[in-house]
Amino acid sequence: MNYLVLTTIVCLSLGSMSAASPDLEILVPDSRVCVNHGHVMIVGKTEATIVDIILDAASYASIPVIDSFFHKQVEFGYGLHEIKIIPVYSGISTSITDTATIEVIYAPKVNFEFKTLYPDYWFHIRELDPVCLDCHDVNYADLDKVEGTESCLSCHVSLRDNFIKHTKGEDETCFLCHDLGADLVAVIDEQTESKNPCFKCHQDKIKSFDQEYVHGPVAGGSCLICHASHGSDNEHLLNLPEDMLCFECHSDVEKQVKALVVHQPFIEGKCGECHDPHSTNNEWILKVKSEAVCLSCHDPEGDLKEHEHPFAVKPKRKLQNHLELTSDGRLECLTCHNAHSSDQTHMVKSDSNLICLGCHMDLL
Numbered sequence: 001m002n003y004l005v006l007t008t009i010v011c012l013s014l015g016s017m018s019a020a021s022p023d024l025e026i027l028v029p030d031s032r033v034c035v036n037h038g039h040v041m042i043v044g045k046t047e048a049t050i051v052d053i054i055l056d057a058a059s060y061a062s063i064p065v066i067d068s069f070f071h072k073q074v075e076f077g078y079g080l081h082e083i084k085i086i087p088v089y090s091g092i093s094t095s096i097t098d099t100a101t102i103e104v105i106y107a108p109k110v111n112f113e114f115k116t117l118y119p120d121y122w123f124h125i126r127e128l129d130p131v132c133l134d135c136h137d138v139n140y141a142d143l144d145k146v147e148g149t150e151s152c153l154s155c156h157v158s159l160r161d162n163f164i165k166h167t168k169g170e171d172e173t174c175f176l177c178h179d180l181g182a183d184l185v186a187v188i189d190e191q192t193e194s195k196n197p198c199f200k201c202h203q204d205k206i207k208s209f210d211q212e213y214v215h216g217p218v219a220g221g222s223c224l225i226c227h228a229s230h231g232s233d234n235e236h237l238l239n240l241p242e243d244m245l246c247f248e249c250h251s252d253v254e255k256q257v258k259a260l261v262v263h264q265p266f267i268e269g270k271c272g273e274c275h276d277p278h279s280t281n282n283e284w285i286l287k288v289k290s291e292a293v294c295l296s297c298h299d300p301e302g303d304l305k306e307h308e309h310p311f312a313v314k315p316k317r318k319l320q321n322h323l324e325l326t327s328d329g330r331l332e333c334l335t336c337h338n339a340h341s342s343d344q345t346h347m348v349k350s351d352s353n354l355i356c357l358g359c360h361m362d363l364l
Helices: 006-010 159-167 242-249 251-258 290-295 352-359
Strands: 024-028 032-035 039-046 050-055 058-064 069-075 079-089 100-106
Touching: 024 079, 024 100, 032 039, 039 050, 039 079, 039 100, 050 069, 058 069, 242 251
Parallel strands: 032 100
Antiparallel strands: 024 039, 039 069, 050 058, 050 079, 079 100
């Protein structure tokens, strides 16, 4: 998972901030905001005909000004970003004093002390800005009754095609999960066991996630750490391909790919071949018990037939070193082998001498 490097913030030139100019008013957002999604909506007012948007010193977009107003959704990746808004009059950009600058932090977590400088950003709010009411006759009672997606898609056009991948059809609406409140998450039926909006449709999943070993994001009800709610090109609506997604959090495991001998499913990024991403009753959220995972590919009557060392039996001698055994005290594959990779032949654990001597002290 990516986190903001705090020294980057410390080095900011705080005096450079400007959210408005004599002929440029930024209505949304504030001059410094932090987000937990990769975009902000910019809404402003100017007498210019066009507005240029510069993202991190590179040209991002030129948008028309209609009836003195403009709006644009700006997208970006993790980190700290600078967005400049420059009015353009008859093809001529204004001087630097007529620009507005917005600083945006996009990170899963921002340290508390920076929240005063970078407050949370919300575009949809219940408290209407008076400037909106100059042009719009808005009644929230009516808005709450909206069932179609037309008004949402007027700004969020890019979400439409991906959203169909989630719902498998166009008959579902934004309001299954969202309302127009500040948190944008609809309050679902109080009878539902979890208030996670995903379970509004996927109630059949709730009990299957309540097993002895639960994946961290599932335990925290954070489906969106792994899944894209509006659709994805990856299987199961994952935010990234499976191996890349797992390594976002499990960077220590990713390093094991560099070992001399690597398990084939592991190097192919097939984490789901052995692990359940949600919860199981098996340690390491394995789909089945560890010995059964190995035997699902390695047949005792096939590639293991010539295996001379006994397994699935209890040691005949008192162990001199700690060895990984099954819950009922039997030797298993993981007693001697690493599951992902090793620098030893046959993926034997790196401390192979200690493993052998755990039973065979007579070899000394």
